[in-house]
Amino acid sequence: xxxxxxxxxxxxxxxxxxxxxxxxxxxxxxxxxxxxxxxxxxxxxxxxxxxxxxxxxxxxxxxxxxxxxxxxxxxxxxxxxxxxxxxxxxxxxxxxxxxxxxxxxxxxxxxxxxxxxxxxxxxxxxxxxxxxxxxxxxxxxxxxxxxxxxxxxxxxxxxxxxxxxxxxxxxxxxxxxxxxxxxxxxxxxxxxxxxxxxxxxxxxxxxxxxxxxxxxxxxxxxxxxxxxxxxxxxxxxxxxxxxxxxxxxxxxxxxxxxxxxxxxxxxxxxxxxxxxxxxxxxxxxxxxxxxxxxxxxxxxxxxxxxxxxxxxxxxxxxxxxxxxxxxxxxxxxxxxxxxxxxxx
Ligand SMILES: Cc1cc2nc3c(=O)[nH]c(=O)nc-3n(C[C@H](O)[C@H](O)[C@H](O)COP(=O)(O)OP(=O)(O)OC[C@H]3O[C@@H](n4cnc5c(N)ncnc54)[C@H](O)[C@@H]3O)c2cc1C
Numbered sequence: 001x002x003x004x005x006x007x008x009x010x011x012x013x014x015x016x017x018x019x020x021x022x023x024x025x026x027x028x029x030x031x032x033x034x035x036x037x038x039x040x041x042x043x044x045x046x047x048x049x050x051x052x053x054x055x056x057x058x059x060x061x062x063x064x065x066x067x068x069x070x071x072x073x074x075x076x077x078x079x080x081x082x083x084x085x086x087x088x089x090x091x092x093x094x095x096x097x098x099x100x101x102x103x104x105x106x107x108x109x110x111x112x113x114x115x116x117x118x119x120x121x122x123x124x125x126x127x128x129x130x131x132x133x134x135x136x137x138x139x140x141x142x143x144x145x146x147x148x149x150x151x152x153x154x155x156x157x158x159x160x161x162x163x164x165x166x167x168x169x170x171x172x173x174x175x176x177x178x179x180x181x182x183x184x185x186x187x188x189x190x191x192x193x194x195x196x197x198x199x200x201x202x203x204x205x206x207x208x209x210x211x212x213x214x215x216x217x218x219x220x221x222x223x224x225x226x227x228x229x230x231x232x233x234x235x236x237x238x239x240x241x242x243x244x245x246x247x248x249x250x251x252x253x254x255x256x257x258x259x260x261x262x263x264x265x266x267x268x269x270x271x272x273x274x275x276x277x278x279x280x281x282x283x284x285x286x287x288x289x290x291x292x293x294x295x296x297x298x299x300x301x302x303x304x305x306x307x308x309x310x311x312x313x314x315x316x317x318x319x320x321x322x323x324x325x326x327x328x329x330x331x332x333x334x335x336x337x338x339x340x341x342x343x344x
Pocket of ligand 1: 039046174209238239
């Protein structure tokens, strides 16, 4: 598939989550004839909080801490990607509030990553995150983390893909069909496992998220065991249930998130709440599988764990490179799907 491309290359993209749609748009822009197949229904992308958060993810999530540079590089592709696709990008930033000892630990983790958050007082924090409780006298703030409203953004990506000439089929993809190349952007779903051996590296992490029906705006707020992400509704997230691959909603797991979220935004008490669950696909090193499979004609775009929205433009670039032979950029080797193969 590398080398001089036959034009137009016909590509089937399996999966209409953020990785599938971002890949489909980039492939169409590269001159490919693209069809996206998806059986439909909610997916991880549609229920996500939509944080584009290289800094707080590296600070708070040990698994991606070694990959800060890659996360920042993905974030840096977003202004162009948002402009191309009509996705509204919110650059209000993110702040952390919590007990003093926890906040000190967060500050130490920033420092260990050579990052410096801005120390702000409670009143300033409340100005940046309207409705934030008065209980928090200080906060750590960064403008490096951004956000999109995931459900709205997914619709925008679908529209942008259709406008770029991408065709959509409501169907499960079982192979490339008539296409030259099959891109597997199937998230945590097991249905595609037979199509690429590298998918066996994936494991599921289920996540519950609570959405309070309100119009919220401002900075994302991170705290102990919970975040609050404004958008169409205030999202309080999220559980990390390793090994669970079902999307059944357990209200008992939403309740502690709701309670923790209301400690941040007490004014939202009593408003209607919706609890949702989705499944993240995770690899052993917490980075996606993006690029050529050993299976001929198959390219992977999955395994983005907690950061599929953040990583989508970067994954799409690697997918296009796999199909057309274009430059995959400096981070492609880290995403190579074959990196977990047993070495002799
Ligand atoms: C609660 C929660 C909160 C999150 N918050 C954030 C966040 O704030 N920021 C962030 O960056 N990430 C976040 N994530 C992670 C992010 O949602 C995922 O990494 C991302 O959505 C994965 O996108 P995807 O396209 O790989 O998979 P999905 O969105 O799961 O889409 C996969 C699609 O493939 C389809 N499919 C499956 N098999 C087939 C087949 N054989 N043929 C055709 N179609 C098929 C499915 O129907 C589905 O639509 C969150 C995840 C959860 C669960």
